[in-house]
Every structure is written in structure tokens, then in C-alpha cells.
Amino acid sequence: MVSGFGDVVQRARSAFESGKSKPYEFRLRQLQQLVKMYEENQQDLANALAADLRKHKQEAVVFEIEFLANDARNSINHLKQWMKPEKPSKDVANMLDGVYIYPDPYGVCLVIGAWNYPLQLSLLPAAGAIAAGNVVIVKPSEMAPATAKIIAQLCAKYLDNDTFHVVLGGVEETTELLKQRFDYIFYTGSTTVGKIVRAASNEYLTPVTLELGGKSPLYIDSSVNLEIAVRRFMWGKCINAGQTCIAPDYILCTKEVQAQILKHAKNVLNSWYSENVQSSKHLCRIVSDRHFQ
Numbered sequence: 001m002v003s004g005f006g007d008v009v010q011r012a013r014s015a016f017e018s019g020k021s022k023p024y025e026f027r028l029r030q031l032q033q034l035v036k037m038y039e040e041n042q043q044d045l046a047n048a049l050a051a052d053l054r055k056h057k058q059e060a061v062v063f064e065i066e067f068l069a070n071d072a073r074n075s076i077n078h079l080k081q082w083m084k085p086e087k088p089s090k091d092v093a094n095m096l097d098g099v100y101i102y103p104d105p106y107g108v109c110l111v112i113g114a115w116n117y118p119l120q121l122s123l124l125p126a127a128g129a130i131a132a133g134n135v136v137i138v139k140p141s142e143m144a145p146a147t148a149k150i151i152a153q154l155c156a157k158y159l160d161n162d163t164f165h166v167v168l169g170g171v172e173e174t175t176e177l178l179k180q181r182f183d184y185i186f187y188t189g190s191t192t193v194g195k196i197v198r199a200a201s202n203e204y205l206t207p208v209t210l211e212l213g214g215k216s217p218l219y220i221d222s223s224v225n226l227e228i229a230v231r232r233f234m235w236g237k238c239i240n241a242g243q244t245c246i247a248p249d250y251i252l253c254t255k256e257v258q259a260q261i262l263k264h265a266k267n268v269l270n271s272w273y274s275e276n277v278q279s280s281k282h283l284c285r286i287v288s289d290r291h292f293q
Contacts (some may be wrong), residue, residue, distance in 0.1 A: 005173075008137065009180040010163050015162040016135040021054065024083055028157055030130050031076050037158040038069040044150060045119060051117060052144035054177065054285040059239065062117040071124060074132040090098070102193065105133035107183030112197065114188040115287050116243040120143035122151055125209075126164075134184070135163045139177060141189075142170040143287050147245045160181040180204050189283070212244030220253045220261060222278060231263035241284040243291075 023098065038045070045065050049055040075082075086101040109129040113122030122140045129136045138155070139150035140248075152166040167177060178200035187197045189212040201208045218233055220226070233248045240247075253261055273280035286292040 005167065005177050005180055008167060009108060010034070011162065012135045012137055012165055013204070015104075020160075021135050022133045024080060027083075027131055027133055028076060028079060031072050031079070031127065031194075033158045034072040034127055034130075035069050035076070035130075037154050038065050038072070041150075041154055045147075045154075046144040049119060049144075052115075053148035053240070053287060054104055054241070056282050058286065059284060064074050064117055064238065067120055068123050072127050075127060079131055083133075103132070107134060109134045109136050110139045110177070110182045111136060112145050112185070112187040112189070113138065113140045113148075115141040115143035116240060116245075118147040119151065121188045122147075125188075129184070130164070137165045137167060137177075137182075139167045139169070139174060140166070142173075146272045177212040181243065184208070187211070189230050193254045211245070216246050216249050218251045220251060222254060222256060222257050226257060227264055228246070230261060231268055234242070234268045234272075238269075238283065240254075241286055243284070243287065 015021065015043065035217050040064055042061065046060040048056075048059045049060040049064060050057070060178055083103060087102075088099055088101055090099055090124055109126075111122060111125045111129065118141050122138050126136045138151065140151050142148060146190055152168055155164055155166050165171065170175075174287045175196075178197065180206045182201075183206065185197060185201050185208045187194060187208065194210045194212045198208060198210065220229055233251070236244075236246075237248050251261065271285050277283060
């Protein structure tokens, strides 16, 4: 049942207008809590990713959990410097003025996550918004329900409940959520939904960041070391079962190397996942039957 989004957004706006999210000490504490959340719940987070994508723990840790923890640690190390006013160069018109640029937060930020990296793509932009002093509402992908559920549970436990909110649901809930007024929207996903998000943001002239992927072709000819080249592009294509916006989409090659590329690719698959690739516990799975088709 869709309800209460207006209340959630209003609570978030009231928290921002109170100034709670802006002080250095508060931002630092929230980032430290994020690191603590990842460190203390690594196995539970890996289990959720395995339930949604059958993602191997090593892949879950390297590309999602520890990736997020390292990003938060980096923000902690640079936060004080990021918050300092800048002194830009002056020209004749303001030569006698004291000119400063103050990095102010936008306000209430909406982060709409994606299913291919359901943890990373929900919480990475959220951490950046926290570091910038914003109040955040996160909508994880409903295509990865186990991960969405644990995001909601853990964020409620570790983060400030006035300045950080998680909203669960599918297309209907996202549609209703986009009717609310936000100060910034960050969306990762398809071009189709990106257009919907952009159209909704126009209602209030809300600035947006859209990460919509693209096409990533490869060109290979006889001038390269084929064995190395094939291992590299197979790594890029097999990580997350190819469910990455910059995964290689297709190969353009000369006729003279086509058969060799196929031979090397088969050898790589067999060495990584055995001859029965489908049974490998190390290979992630496509998120749904619809996406597989």
C-alpha cells in the first residue's frame, strides 16, 4: 500500500532545516557508523547478495561491501578539507573584496538504487550525500528484495533516523515518491526509467545525476597479446554475470583472430568456472527470469 511518503519527506526536510545534518562532527559520526555497519555485518550483507544474485562472497566483499567501507573511510579522511571554504582567484571587479566559495548541502536528497549492485549503488551515493551535509532518502531496488530489506534494517540501526530514511517498494511506490519535492535526485539504472526520473524532477527544477550506462564495444586485432586481452575482457564480462553498465557488450575483431579469441575465451571459462559453467558456485546469476530472457 502506497502511503506516508509525504510524511517521510517532510520529516527529512524538518531535520535538514533544523541544521542537524550540517556540522562536521555529525557528518563524521554518520560516516563512521557506515564503516562500522559494513564491518560488523559483512556476512549478513554477503548472504543477502547471495540470496538476490547468488553472488559469491569474494565478489560481494570486493565489489560491494568493502568497496563501500573504503569509500566511507576516504570521505572520513578528507571531510574536513572538503568542508573548508575556497578562495577563488579575483579579477579587477572584485580585487578589493573578500571572495569565498562555501560548499553548502543541497537539502533533502533522494537516492534510487539499482538491482545489479543493489548494495553499492544504493549506499555509495547516499554516503556522498551524508558527507556533503544532506539529509537522505534511499529507495533500494525491489528487484533485489533481500538486499533492500537488510539496507532498511541496518541503516535504521546504525544511522540517525531523522536524517536518513529508507523507503521500500516497487514501481508504484517509486512513482509516488517522485511526486514529492526533493532538492537533489540520484538515479542509477535504465534509460527508460531515467527519462521518467528526469521528467519528474522538472516539476520542481530539481537537479539530478543520472547514471544510465551505455555500450562498451571492444576492438581486437593481431597486434595484441590475445591470451592477456581475452582474460581481461572475460573478467570484465563475467564479474556480476555481466550485469555491469561498463561490461563489454560485444567484440569487433579481424577474421584472422576470431577463432583464436573463441578458443582462449573457452579456456578461460573452463579454468575459472569448470567445464560445467552453470553449476559453478563462483558465477553470479542473472537477477530475474525476465532479465535473463
